[in-house]
Amino acid sequence: MLAVPVIAAPGAWPVTIAGAAGLLAAVPGRWPAAGTLAALAAMVTSGIGIAAGTMPLPLAAASGTLVLAYLLALDAAESGLTSGRLRWVRGHLQVLAAGFAAALVTAIAGMTTVPASPWLVLAGVAAVGAALLVAAV
């Protein structure tokens, strides 16, 4: 996924190299901040791909989910998880699925051309209000 913008846009190469270096440096116990830098590099690379038009939005959604999976794995390594790995994977599959679903919905919304309508604005405001209520309970 991340290779698509790298192949198509030479401008993404330095960022990709920096991200790969960060990935190696973030091997557990060495330099945890490098993991964040690697994830940011992946975001920039994907952003370059989206801007260049070489990365379709569904692929960008998968790319974002991959970055989320990497961040979850980084957290597991940092917190010294030694037992119950299978349970951890099961617990985080839900997070990954939710993340991917959110990205896909955003991608579909991005690809869909909707004519301007006051009902849509109202529906959006109602959704925000409902979300706030759910969060407050």
Add this chain to the structure above:
Amino acid sequence: MAAPVHDVPPVRKPELTWAPTAHYRRLVTVALLPLLAAVVLGRLGYLVLAAPMLAALALAARRPGYAAHVSVRSSGDRCFEGEQVIIGVSAEPGGPAASAGVHLMLPSALEVSGGPGGRVHGGSGSVEAEWRAGAQRWGRWDSGRVLVTVRSRGGLFAGTVAVSVGEITVFPRPPSLTQLALPAQLHSRIGDQVDRRTGEGAEFAGVRPFAPGDRLRRINWQVTSRRGVLHVNQFAAERAAEIVAVIDAVTDTGPPGESTLDRAVRGAAGIARAYTRAGDRVGVITLYGPMRWIVPGAGQRQFFRIVESVLDIRSLYSYVSPDMARIPPAVLPADALVVMFSPLLDERAIDAAIDLRERGHAVIVTDVLATFPTPARGSAVPGLALRLWRLERQALRYRLESLGIPVIGWPGEPRASDLGEDTGARLDVALGRFARQRVRGGAR
């Protein structure tokens, strides 16, 4: 040897202090970049990249507020140096959690010698851990704290709380003494030490002519038949010795655990244990300015009274010169043997030893200094300075010995690995020569 862990430890419910984890901050940072790009550049497509991170944040963004059930138990609150204490912990999150962990933080006087190292992790349920901590240095110490960490489900928040294990009293490890130095005059109380006076003991002391009132069973028939006159056996009296250990707390130098005060207290504990076991009476005087003392007494209880009384002397300090005239006669009986443990670095302590001798007490000074000064780096005459210092020490020893105060060197007991090679360093050996040749007090 460690004692078994107490059966019913109290369960505490300390409130956890919740804070965002590094994972939370990382998700926010990585989500913010495409969000900002989407807003600044006006491209909805960038939001697709941020959406997975935002979803993960939304799923577990609520800060939990539950407490933890923590139970800390210890095998005991008293031990001797070198012994082990078992510290056990069980912690259970009071709500849904991704994981729980415990980490033991010990003071410098205790050292983990067995059990899991570092942090112990459990699953979402309870976590249990047990450590063995070796007592390294005498004193009253905080037994340490157990840091309990609970990660919320989703791993975005971590709740931490530090629970105290309690207090522990570490008694000084007394060196083993088998040969007991004795004063020339023994106390009038009945004890186990053979006196030079004759009495009702079991040790044969000589033969003398029969006198009215002598028991017939004491007649020595061999001597009587040889001399033709009735003779009876005489026996040495058995009396209790009175020993006063003086701890010089005016100066303390050396590495922690092996400082002069550490050794002085261990030496005094050794004296107290050996003499109380022999049925003698032991007291202690702590010399640091306004002095403290324990009146001589006998028995195992007296030993613990003495070692408990010296546990907090590290914190004592005073500019006042110790005045031996303040000590009541009951604390320092005239026929007591005084064994002073001092590094002989402060004039106030040296003067106190001389003062005691001039008052007619039998005094032995045990020099507990094991280190020597290091000459300054770049010094032109480092060797000469050290030689001068050593000569001054020798002159001081000579001065004390000429006043009738024998000085013995005791730089601490050899470690177990050194035993058999350096037995000369043992207090038992150093004091042994006074077991054969009793220490005289009185006027010089």
